[in-house]
Amino acid sequence: LPRDSHHGPIDIAAEISNSEALENHVRSMVDREVTRVITTINAQPGVVKQFPPTEKLLTTQQKRILVTGGAGFVGSHLVDRLMRQGHIVYALDNFFTGRKENVEAWIGHPNFELIHHDVVNPYMIEVDQIYNLACPASPPHYQYNPVKTIKTSVEGTLNMLGLAKRTKARVLLTSTSEVYGDPEVHPQSETYHGRVSITGPRACYDEGKRVAETMMYAYKKQDGVDIRVARIFNTFGENMHPDDGRVVSNFIIQALQGKDITIYGDGKQTRSFQYVEDLVSGLVKLMNSDYDGPVNLGNPDEYTIREFAEMIVQMVGTKSKIVHLPSTQDDPSRRKPDISLAKRVLGWEPKVHVRTGLERTIEYFRHELERTGKFSPIKPDELKGFVAKKSGKGN
Numbered sequence: 001l002p003r004d005s006h007h008g009p010i011d012i013a014a015e016i017s018n019s020e021a022l023e024n025h026v027r028s029m030v031d032r033e034v035t036r037v038i039t040t041i042n043a044q045p046g047v048v049k050q051f052p053p054t055e056k057l058l059t060t061q062q063k064r065i066l067v068t069g070g071a072g073f074v075g076s077h078l079v080d081r082l083m084r085q086g087h088i089v090y091a092l093d094n095f096f097t098g099r100k101e102n103v104e105a106w107i108g109h110p111n112f113e114l115i116h117h118d119v120v121n122p123y124m125i126e127v128d129q130i131y132n133l134a135c136p137a138s139p140p141h142y143q144y145n146p147v148k149t150i151k152t153s154v155e156g157t158l159n160m161l162g163l164a165k166r167t168k169a170r171v172l173l174t175s176t177s178e179v180y181g182d183p184e185v186h187p188q189s190e191t192y193h194g195r196v197s198i199t200g201p202r203a204c205y206d207e208g209k210r211v212a213e214t215m216m217y218a219y220k221k222q223d224g225v226d227i228r229v230a231r232i233f234n235t236f237g238e239n240m241h242p243d244d245g246r247v248v249s250n251f252i253i254q255a256l257q258g259k260d261i262t263i264y265g266d267g268k269q270t271r272s273f274q275y276v277e278d279l280v281s282g283l284v285k286l287m288n289s290d291y292d293g294p295v296n297l298g299n300p301d302e303y304t305i306r307e308f309a310e311m312i313v314q315m316v317g318t319k320s321k322i323v324h325l326p327s328t329q330d331d332p333s334r335r336k337p338d339i340s341l342a343k344r345v346l347g348w349e350p351k352v353h354v355r356t357g358l359e360r361t362i363e364y365f366r367h368e369l370e371r372t373g374k375f376s377p378i379k380p381d382e383l384k385g386f387v388a389k390k391s392g393k394g395n
């Protein structure tokens with residue numbers, strides 16, 4: 001059993017609500033262990049590369065699936081799931097925040113292709129399904145080059161809709177809880193129209209995703225394109241980039257190194273955290289469902305950022321101090337998904353408790369630190385200053 005450093009082993013069975021969830025949990029632990037062993041064997045000189053096991057599907061069941069942002073944090077977990085299910089998967093990424101090593105296990109597999117491409121440019125391929133994930137999602141990353149972030153959401157989605165229209169593929173957009181902005185209603189359901197700043201630092205992402213959603217429904221109405229829209233709430237797990245800059249990776253990395261845990265503002269703002277494995281189940285269910293309205297995918301387990309910092313300190317067993325830095329502009333004061341729609345139309349709800357997901361994520365970052373040395377998480381304005389000095393970079 002994974003250990004909670006203050007309270008001994010965590011009783012996973014008690015934390016997971018039913019037997020199906022427990023079975024999935026055990027299967028994913030076994031899958032991860034198999035991948036780890038295979039990766040170790042593959043690293044030996046002269047070894048013929050081995051791959052994780054995949055289902056054998058009949059040709060009629062096997063789908064050709066494009067995942068944009070396929071080497072990113074969420075994308076790589078989705079690729080993993082689809083490959084294990086036995087489909088043919090094309091992972092497309094520009095490697096701005098994605099990393100080749102996230103999909104390393106599949107490189108060379110006959111069902112898998114990794115494509116270096118930026119979705120702002122059109123891409124032609126014959127596929128049955130498109131998961132359009134490509135876009136930096138962490139505030140310091142998406143604010144690094146706001147013009148490029150807008151282009152990625154708008155032109156990227158336009159290109160994928162054009163592809164879906166031509167090939168008659170079904171296309172799923174990963175939208176975000178950020179479309180609700182700093183919400184006046186709590187929890188947020190899909191019917192809430194949001195309170196987003198039009199000109200603030202987060203607008204490039206929030207408004208980019210809002211336009212992307214609008215385009216999805218315009219293409220459905222005008223051209224009959226088969227669409228799905230997921231609104232993803234805060235998600236964490238393995239394969240997050242150590243420089244991601246979001247709260248989960250920052251706090252864990254700081255705690256593991258005994259550095260100060262940096263709360264932006266008073267820490268009374270809230271977030272609700274979902275483990276990536278649950279999100280991937282929701283995305284696959286949504287893609288294969290008949291429902292084409294926007295659907296929230298998140299875990300309603302809500303914490304203040306102060307409570308969350310204290311939980312990480314306790315779980316890592318660190319001597320780190322919790323410190324307060326100035327709050328970031330337009331930071332939403334609270335966020336919690338209403339997931340009744342997902343429960344009703346997809347039969348989906350999160351299965352993995354936040355603490356269980358955090359145990360795995362802490363282990364992942366422990367290994368990353370051993371592998372690559374020290375990390376200093378990115379601060380909110382660090383990248384912005386960089387791009388301001390190099391104006392016009394990379395648009």
Ligand SMILES: O=C(O)[C@H]1O[C@H](OP(=O)(O)OP(=O)(O)OC[C@H]2O[C@@H](n3ccc(=O)[nH]c3=O)[C@H](O)[C@@H]2O)[C@H](O)[C@@H](O)[C@@H]1O
Pocket residue numbers: 137138139176177178205232233234235245246247248250251262263264265269271305328331332
């Ligand atoms: O994780 C996600 O999935 C979401 O992350 C971000 O939204 P945000 O909620 O602002 O994510 P974080 O940067 O992780 O911040 C969460 C809270 O923690 C605070 N924080 C963050 C980092 C840190 O070191 N310290 C700290 O107190 C932030 O100010 C904020 O109040 C993205 O904008 C969303 O698109 C994305 O869906």
